[in-house]
Each structure stands twice: as C-alpha cells, then as structure tokens.
Amino acid sequence: MAADRRRKEMKVMAASHWLVKSEPNSYSYADLERDGRTVWDGVRNNAAALHLKAMKEGDEVLFYHSQEGLAVVGVARVVRTAFPDATDPAGRFVAVELAPIRALAKPVTLAAMKAEPALAGMAMLRQSRLSVSPVSDAEWDVILKMAA
DNA sequence: GCCAACGTTGGC
DNA sequence: GCCAACGTTGGC
Numbered sequence: 001m002a003a004d005r006r007r008k009e010m011k012v013m014a015a016s017h018w019l020v021k022s023e024p025n026s027y028s029y030a031d032l033e034r035d036g037r038t039v040w041d042g043v044r045n046n047a048a049a050l051h052l053k054a055m056k057e058g059d060e061v062l063f064y065h066s067q068e069g070l071a072v073v074g075v076a077r078v079v080r081t082a083f084p085d086a087t088d089p090a091g092r093f094v095a096v097e098l099a100p101i102r103a104l105a106k107p108v109t110l111a112a113m114k115a116e117p118a119l120a121g122m123a124m125l126r127q128s129r130l131s132v133s134p135v136s137d138a139e140w141d142v143i144l145k146m147a148a
Numbered sequence: 149g150c151c152a153a154c155g156t157t158g159g160c
Numbered sequence: 161g162c163c164a165a166c167g168t169t170g171g172c
Binding site for chain 3: 044045046047127128129
C-alpha cells in the first residue's frame with residue numbers, strides 16, 4: 001500500500017509536457033525571448049486552468065502561434081507554478097510564469113501535425129480551442145523530431 | 149437543472 | 161469574413 005502510494009506520487013511528480021497557444025500579434029515566442037520570462041495569464045477556460053495548475057517547475061512547454069504562423073515555434077519552461085491571476089477580477093483563474101528555452105530549428109506546422117498519424121490523439125488537435133493542453137511523452141518526441 | 153441564446157476562439 | 165466547436169449565461 002505504501003508502495004502504491006509512492007508510485008502514485010512518483011506519477012504526479014514526474015515531469016510533464018504541455019502546449020500553450022499565443023497569437024504572435026499579441027505575444028510571440030520572440031517576445032518571450034526578449035523578455036526572458038513572462039507571466040502566462042489571461043486564461044479564462046476551466047480545462048486550460050486545470051492544466052496550468054498541474055504544471056510543475058521545470059516542465060517543458062511547446063509554444064504555438066495561433067491565428068498567424070499556425071505552428072509550434074519554440075520550447076519554454078515553467079519557472080513558477082500556478083498563482084492567482086492578477087488580471088482576473090473574480091479571482092477564479094491562475095497564471096504561471098514561463099521562460100524561453102530555445103526556438104525550434106524548424107517550426108512544426110499545424111498541417112504537419114495533422115498529417116502525422118502518431119499525433120492523431122493530441123489534445124490540441126482534438127479540441128482546437130483549448131489554449132493550454134497536455135502533450136504526452138510520445139507526442140513530445142515526435143514533434144521535436146519533426147522540428148529537427 | 150435544462151436548454152436556447154449568445155460570445156469567443158481559432159482554422160480555413 | 162465565415163463557420164464550427166464549445167463554454168457561459170440567464171430565463172424558465
């Protein structure tokens with residue numbers, strides 16, 4: 001039983017991967033590189049907020065450009081776990097802080113991801129409006145390979 | 149608690 | 161600019 005609990009804790013503690021969307025018009029990956037780190041706030045969706053709350057320091061995050069670009073363009077890292085979003089007057093939602101790790105050598109386009117059978121189950125493809133979504137280890141590896 | 153109306157996101 | 165998906169709101 002103790003072993004069971006330990007296994008569960010290990011699972012919870014294991015590093016996870018995520019994907020966040022941003023319109024480059026309002027905040028691009030280049031902006032993140034320029035700023036060094038940024039508060040990821042303004043998320044007003046419960047499912048997305050749950051994912052923000054599940055993020056741990058050091059988790060790696062794919063940075064996706066929506067509306068324009070339509071591609072994963074960089075990798076970021078969680079540098080501060082969830083805290084109350086100061087831009088939410090009702091105080092219901094949370095924010096995290098992200099820092100840039102690197103821009104991808106080759107952006108991975110939405111079209112390429114849709115065309116890749118290994119990514120058919122990806123959360124962001126199945127629920128296109130979700131602005132913060134989990135990425136499985138397998139999906140993560142596939143996408144980084146596509147970016148090489 | 150249901151459901152229609154409405155608003156927002158995001159791809160095309 | 162349109163439309164699909166989907167979340168939220170508000171009347172009942």
